[in-house]
Amino acid sequence: MGEQVHLPFPLRPQLNDPDDEFVLETAFHGRADVIVTFNSRHFLKAARGFGIETVSPRDAMRMTGER
Numbered sequence: 001m002g003e004q005v006h007l008p009f010p011l012r013p014q015l016n017d018p019d020d021e022f023v024l025e026t027a028f029h030g031r032a033d034v035i036v037t038f039n040s041r042h043f044l045k046a047a048r049g050f051g052i053e054t055v056s057p058r059d060a061m062r063m064t065g066e067r
């Protein structure tokens with residue numbers, strides 16, 4: 001399920017990879033608790049600065065009780 005997120009202002013630059021910036025901005029403006037990614041090392045420090053946890057897909061499945 002998805003939800004449209006309005007991005008009233010940019011947070012850029014926060015990450016080393018400019019192609020990842022939209023993910024962090026969407027998570028922040030969408031009030032996400034977690035970013036699920038195979039590339040958590042790119043997001044870890046910046047996401048924590050905004051109060052967003054970064055987890056792998058495997059860890060996300062464990063968090064929901066799935067295997």
